[in-house]
Amino acid sequence: MYVLCRRHTFQVENSAPKMTENAVFSQNKVLTIDTMNPNVKNVEYAVRGPIVQRAVQIEKELREGVKKPFTEVIKANIGDAHAMGQQPITFFRQVLALCSYPELLKDNMFPEDAKSRARRILQACGGSSLGAYSASQGIDCVRQDVARYIERRDGGVPCDPDNVYLTSGASDGIVTMLKLLVCGEGASKTGVMISIPQYPLYSAALAELGAVQVNYYLNEEKCWSMDLSELERSLAEARKHCNPKVLCIINPGNPTGQVQSRQCIEDVIRFAAKEHLFLMADEVYQDNVYAEGCQFHSFKKVLFELGPQYSNTVELVSFHSTSKCYMGECGFRGGYMEVINMDPEVKAQLIKLVSVRLCPAVPGQALMDLVVNSPQPGEPSYTTFMKERTTTLSLLAEKAKLTEEILNTVPGITCNPVQGAMYSFPNISLPQKAIKEAKALGQAPDMFYCMKMLEETGICLVPGSGFGQKDGTYHFRMTILPPTDKLKLLLAKVKEFHQKFTRQYS
């Protein structure tokens, strides 16, 4: 009944016989690749890029019975804990069920602390329903709970709930802040300093906003640490062609897994103060610290410990989320940001900006509340909660160690310790012949490597080129999330593949 191509076929036949169908098809359209927003075209996001698209295709082929040298695709490309089998925290889900269907409050199957948390959240919702819009900045009592959590975490450094904004995951907050900060044209265009390797949300958001991405390189030889001299080099370079205003840090690091020392954070804050830079601290992995001797230091706490000269002046925003740590609740898109020393007029603008999108999803706000207001000693859910939390974090620590150890047994692979976060980012030596073949195909050499690994083993990784890396070095990012047995199998397969690949191209 609905012939979708009639007119367009007609035109191919009559007016432009040599053009491809697609070209004519596009020519008539309002929105084409040539007329669309060029900033969007410049966006790249490797974590869900071509490798992952091919992985989805292969999964479909497997279901359709296509023969492969493997029986399943293992997606180690993204920090998606539940998809890898991590179980949700029982208490969180009980409260969310109670909030979703408050009839359950009459039931005896739920512990009292879960019920009282649910009642408290519902009371703060319009019409006592998760279905009402919240204030655009987030539910009041949730922001209060976040503030108290931050104060506990930072040994009493005060936190004003007015400085807390609930967000849809950390990504939403990061993009919102960049939106406020980015402006200008030509040499006065805002430059934003990001670590290389970086999490590609940053480069994608900067491309979309038309900002200048200013790269500073982490020091792979020193366990991906941040060197002050490199920050200085990068900034001086950038000042030649743009107006660098923002310095972004991810700690613990993604994709690089390092945990910053207190000294390093102090240095960064002093640098920002001296160079008049706005600090953005992505601290979503704050509970994911595994290596002995490493500890999470929040930028906020260190800032305040440096004294009023810094704590009254340096502008800082810190991001957190429900998606990582021991929760891994990515699907709920919960998160918050805390702004420090933000100009009051700009805060009013920020509130206006977030109000256009009405509010972050309320179930995600509720979940964020539970994370910052988890069961306390003496409450009925405390023991189970602590057991679940500890088990998940210990397993992650074990898998971080295991990943580093096994990868370092492979000749041609060098892996820094996975001190924190959820990823290893090993350096891989690729034979010249492979590099040449990749270049002939127009592919980054580590993309070529990862694509081949996917086709031959079913393992889905993200090439280092998707995060940025020093010229001439190659890496991949692999999550440490699969269950221990599967992770061992996966690492064995990676090892075998790497050896075969090296032989094949030597």
Next chain:
Amino acid sequence: MYVLCRRHTFQVENSAPKMTENAVFSQNKVLTIDTMNPNVKNVEYAVRGPIVQRAVQIEKELREGVKKPFTEVIKANIGDAHAMGQQPITFFRQVLALCSYPELLKDNMFPEDAKSRARRILQACGGSSLGAYSASQGIDCVRQDVARYIERRDGGVPCDPDNVYLTSGASDGIVTMLKLLVCGEGASKTGVMISIPQYPLYSAALAELGAVQVNYYLNEEKCWSMDLSELERSLAEARKHCNPKVLCIINPGNPTGQVQSRQCIEDVIRFAAKEHLFLMADEVYQDNVYAEGCQFHSFKKVLFELGPQYSNTVELVSFHSTSKCYMGECGFRGGYMEVINMDPEVKAQLIKLVSVRLCPAVPGQALMDLVVNSPQPGEPSYTTFMKERTTTLSLLAEKAKLTEEILNTVPGITCNPVQGAMYSFPNISLPQKAIKEAKALGQAPDMFYCMKMLEETGICLVPGSGFGQKDGTYHFRMTILPPTDKLKLLLAKVKEFHQKFTRQYS
């Protein structure tokens, strides 16, 4: 311990004794009102603007015991059904509870159809958890259910799930589409045609993107209908200074409550085809049609009924949401958009763009699924579901009629029939003296009127100036959502206030 103003006070005393504290405070900052993104500064969003901020303040004052001529603030400013006491659909919330805490699947308290829906949704989630990321375009089976819903709604016009994108409410989809469409500078800058009065998300998104807002006026005399001649006028005018590429329609209308006739939709589609415009149809109120003789016609269905000359060429995107209709589940931020005749290369760009933000919140996706795949005859929850749905929609129809009738009894207020959606948008006559006083205060006259009404009665409305209106006319938007008794009281208060206001300024 932490003195927040020391350095800045120091500077006030020493270096710039005549500047205000705030100015010095700002001068030292990286991010100030002067250095921030000017596009964000241009954003306005009246639905949560100054009136609403004052309403929140007044609520606080009431709680603190400040005496007022009223005891509560009635927020009739926003289409927030649950906050106004509308009850959620039992079936939806049962399934959401089951998905949140799957242990409940073992329980006998839930009907079998709720359990089977929950199992189906969980099976489609990574690790069978709402906590896993979904595909960026949305969960496959939800998009399939959306496609089947659209086909049923549109009498069999086919819908390809690949054209369906799940979103965080409709706002997210609208902003995403505008992001793709807007580009260019100067006279080649993209122009986007929007109705006046409009829903201020559109003007806000256009300001943020730096696009040209092209106004076409709805005809208040003909029940806010769309006139072809006005579209032509507006387009011709716009072509003198920008590149108009997009035509946005809200049907049923927000804030104006009209329901477009089939003929009018045909005219608009023919106009778009002739003038080479991309159509954006905001159809979030598709179930909210109350007036006799009125019916919802989707742009998609009419497009296909116009024959292949149109259905193969006109580019259309339609938006829907879980927030309105009989559901009113605003807090879950569920929604979808369907794109028709979109260039395949642009679709790839769209998928890339949405992947940067990972995915819409999964509970909202689950809820969207339930809306498009609600209980069917013969299923255990069917009777209750239909009863709840019908009750809500009949009550809304009754309140739409009631609002129109009572407002039209007030001399100086003229209200078009509320044919659909959730708002009345009456025309108010304001005395010259009031207009003069407002202008002296630098306020829009209807802002002055609404602010006064809030202070004197506790009723929170949005002034027409926040949506746009013909010069010299004044309006307010009021939701029809309060419970019938409260709505009657509210309308009586509005009547009384208007009469008093008119007397006072005559």
